[in-house]
Amino acid sequence: MDTPRDKVKKQAIKSKSTKRKDKKYKSGKVFRRKSLKSLGNFMNRILKTLGTLAHFGDVDPVDGEDDDGGFRDSAGCTLSANSGNFKEDFHGARGNTLKKSSTLSSHGSVKDRLSWCYGDKTPGVLGLKNHGNTCFMNAVVQCLSNTDLLAEYLGLEQYKSDLCQRRVNGIVKNEELVSVRGEVTEQLAALVRALWTLEYTPPLSVEFKSIVSKYGTQFRGNSQHDALEFLLWLLDRVHEDANPTPNNNNSSSKTKAPAVVQAGAETIAPAGPVNTQQPGTRYSFVQEHFQAQYRSSLTCPHCLKQSNTFDPFLCISLPLPLRQTRPLNVTLVFSTKGQRYLRVGLAVPLLGSMSALRTMVAEEGKISPDQVILTEIYPTGFQRSFSDDDDLTSIADSDVIYAFQTPPLYSKGGSARFSGYHHSLPSSPYTSGPEGHRLPPSGTLSSEFLNQGGTSKIQLLICNTAGSGQQAVRFGPPFLMREERTLSWDQFQQSILSKLYYLMLNSAQAQNGGVLFKIRVVGGSTSYSYLSPQDSRPLCHPAVDRALKLCGRGGPAHVKLIIEWEHKVKECLFGNIQEEVVKDAESVRVQQQQHLQQHSCTLDECFQLYTKEEQLAPDDAWKCPHCKQLQQGMVKMSLWTLPDILILHLKRFRQVGERRNKLSTLVHFPLAGLDMGPHVVKRSQSMRSLGPWPPACKHPPDGPLPQDFLYDLYAVCNHHGGMHGGHYTAYCRNSVDGQWYSYDDSSVDLVPDEELRTRGAYILFYQRRNAIPPWSANSSVRGSTSSSMSDHWLIRLAGESKRGSVVSRSSTTCPSSIPDSPESPVFHEEPSKDERGLSLLSSAMLNRVSINLLGIWAIISIKNRKIKVIQ
Numbered sequence: 001m002d003t004p005r006d007k008v009k010k011q012a013i014k015s016k017s018t019k020r021k022d023k024k025y026k027s028g029k030v031f032r033r034k035s036l037k038s039l040g041n042f043m044n045r046i047l048k049t050l051g052t053l054a055h056f057g058d059v060d061p062v063d064g065e066d067d068d069g070g071f072r073d074s075a076g077c078t079l080s081a082n083s084g085n086f087k088e089d090f091h092g093a094r095g096n097t098l099k100k101s102s103t104l105s106s107h108g109s110v111k112d113r114l115s116w117c118y119g120d121k122t123p124g125v126l127g128l129k130n131h132g133n134t135c136f137m138n139a140v141v142q143c144l145s146n147t148d149l150l151a152e153y154l155g156l157e158q159y160k161s162d163l164c165q166r167r168v169n170g171i172v173k174n175e176e177l178v179s180v181r182g183e184v185t186e187q188l189a190a191l192v193r194a195l196w197t198l199e200y201t202p203p204l205s206v207e208f209k210s211i212v213s214k215y216g217t218q219f220r221g222n223s224q225h226d227a228l229e230f231l232l233w234l235l236d237r238v239h240e241d242a243n244p245t246p247n248n249n250n251s252s253s254k255t256k257a258p259a260v261v262q263a264g265a266e267t268i269a270p271a272g273p274v275n276t277q278q279p280g281t282r283y284s285f286v287q288e289h290f291q292a293q294y295r296s297s298l299t300c301p302h303c304l305k306q307s308n309t310f311d312p313f314l315c316i317s318l319p320l321p322l323r324q325t326r327p328l329n330v331t332l333v334f335s336t337k338g339q340r341y342l343r344v345g346l347a348v349p350l351l352g353s354m355s356a357l358r359t360m361v362a363e364e365g366k367i368s369p370d371q372v373i374l375t376e377i378y379p380t381g382f383q384r385s386f387s388d389d390d391d392l393t394s395i396a397d398s399d400v401i402y403a404f405q406t407p408p409l410y411s412k413g414g415s416a417r418f419s420g421y422h423h424s425l426p427s428s429p430y431t432s433g434p435e436g437h438r439l440p441p442s443g444t445l446s447s448e449f450l451n452q453g454g455t456s457k458i459q460l461l462i463c464n465t466a467g468s469g470q471q472a473v474r475f476g477p478p479f480l481m482r483e484e485r486t487l488s489w490d491q492f493q494q495s496i497l498s499k500l501y502y503l504m505l506n507s508a509q510a511q512n513g514g515v516l517f518k519i520r521v522v523g524g525s526t527s528y529s530y531l532s533p534q535d536s537r538p539l540c541h542p543a544v545d546r547a548l549k550l551c552g553r554g555g556p557a558h559v560k561l562i563i564e565w566e567h568k569v570k571e572c573l574f575g576n577i578q579e580e581v582v583k584d585a586e587s588v589r590v591q592q593q594q595h596l597q598q599h600s601c602t603l604d605e606c607f608q609l610y611t612k613e614e615q616l617a618p619d620d621a622w623k624c625p626h627c628k629q630l631q632q633g634m635v636k637m638s639l640w641t642l643p644d645i646l647i648l649h650l651k652r653f654r655q656v657g658e659r660r661n662k663l664s665t666l667v668h669f670p671l672a673g674l675d676m677g678p679h680v681v682k683r684s685q686s687m688r689s690l691g692p693w694p695p696a697c698k699h700p701p702d703g704p705l706p707q708d709f710l711y712d713l714y715a716v717c718n719h720h721g722g723m724h725g726g727h728y729t730a731y732c733r734n735s736v737d738g739q740w741y742s743y744d745d746s747s748v749d750l751v752p753d754e755e756l757r758t759r760g761a762y763i764l765f766y767q768r769r770n771a772i773p774p775w776s777a778n779s780s781v782r783g784s785t786s787s788s789m790s791d792h793w794l795i796r797l798a799g800e801s802k803r804g805s806v807v808s809r810s811s812t813t814c815p816s817s818i819p820d821s822p823e824s825p826v827f828h829e830e831p832s833k834d835e836r837g838l839s840l841l842s843s844a845m846l847n848r849v850s851i852n853l854l855g856i857w858a859i860i861s862i863k864n865r866k867i868k869v870i871q
């Protein structure tokens, strides 16, 4: 016996093995008709098996033993008056089949019942070939294919009745136009059905892609696209293709007309959306199940009057809480006698100026911010110093930042504070002795150094490289020293050497050897500036003056010098010494960890951000119609109604300062029982009556029940990688076996529940618990093993094909062959005169199978009961 994972691996699409019969689906439009006349292999198999299952044919798939939940209670709301007798009939006939169906249900799960057809494979668990950057398409198709309501709508071709409706209403007279209009839906349906019947072959997705390109020019070519953009486009197409409402020729028709209503104080109605739809206007399937409304309210801070705007949505774009800081490592170079190097981890603000970093470094090192020089160091040597005016975003996470502490020589107030002289050097036996010379008190460091020229000392940042220019390779620790500008080359060279002796293999060699290195001044010029050994006062070089003047606001003035050694001299004196190794403080690890932790949030926090009240910026001030004055109104978004299928988009792509980046925040979203109650506008009783729930009969008259707010996750579209391109995959829960599968183009794998939440989760698909069809294994009401009042649509698909053969054989005696197949175009061509009531019902409801969920079951039950009579 295979483990489930093995089964999936076997099912991972192998185009050759599944190349059974793509011909049938090439003309998905006429599938139904074809299936009646020339049954394909699939249907033949079904029929053969049906013949061998004695009890199968007896079972009315509609009449499960526990079909009362939901159906009977709400049927009165969903069925129109002229359908009442059918409801009665239906209930009357039910008793006959109860026992049989309960016998059946004890026989196993939906999967078991489909096993005669699919063997150990699970229907719907099949990958899609990538036809060149089509992963965005594949991921979205998998998510939609696992949207129970939609899969049934497409799989059983219920959408065809919507196309028919257009024709019957006389909206579209041209039959060809009907089929042309439905092309995207037809292809999507063919693809979804092929996935569920395990008959998918790559040409199907090629055809789907070409139809998508035909109607969505933006999707032409082989570029990567945003899966969300594609999803919304596709839903809009399906809406347009089967929109039963007349005069809907543009995409704006999908909106339930937004309306602005002036309200008084918040608790006083009217605050509901104005429903401008004509009475009797029908919503498309997409509107019916995917669309709901949000309210944006603008409150005047002066008069507290509120204006509400209602807009429809197919998807809620949730902002992710932004981290306010990021971890940055900075190497502190303390100017203590025993030179210390320590890398510390800091939580620096995402936005702000460098002075913030200077302050943080100073606090970390317990020194004054005035003593801190911030520089960036490349492997080739010093790169740049930072002034307080620089933006923090100019430091990338990977930049190597050093903070040098300058010796505290001055104190404000006049008197010199002699703190002893500390060479900023790694501890060394060769460290030169204390310096006797004291600088005059008062004044700031930089002006002292700049103005007093030869008599003052300047701060020098030194680093050593082997080789020069861009080929230079830094070695040994960088350090800070302070020297008189009047030094000769020899004096300066000796001073530098004295700070390096401790690193040398043999310091004696350095004592007697002329000019040992070149000294390059960093900054101030695009071309390299070197100090000259011939210069009597090399530190008075104009390049040094330029470098000093370039030091921006904040921190001591300084000059960065790179000591360039020839490779063989360096080897001889220093051996293979490389860059210094700096010890990490505990804070490095702590900050990394804390930022990882901060890097996650709950879905609730995202909703809180979404519904957070915000004040308009002064530039966006709006004229309050009551005060007649510009006011910085308070804006608040809230959900007014909820859809059956709730699509949540996590806004991972963001602009932060100058940079556009992807947030890899881990969002903890519930897999089951997401309670949307807190995020929906609280309505008083009066508001409830004034604010209709569109569509009106979606909720009981008393308003939504608590369970109307509960949602279960069934699919996740993931985005992997960075801003450009990246890759899409999908996690979907299968409605046959209730297992989660990972769909990565053509490969499919089982995925455990605990691995469903990743930092790549991009679009979340939830279905309202009350709206989950009972045939689905996702339905928590019935579970995956019990029979339900309505079988999985795949079983019904098989049942229909069987019925189809019965009907075609006995059409002369069957007056109801037409309503038998509401999704068939045949239906409207030959309306039955004998079955007037049924016809009425058919045109009123069968054409709109999706009047609502409960309505669907009612229709199907009636339909199937009729078939029983035929048999």
Ligand SMILES: [Zn+2]
Residues within 6 Å of the ligand: 300, 301, 302, 303, 304, 305, 624, 625, 626, 627, 628, 631
């Ligand atoms: Zn006002």
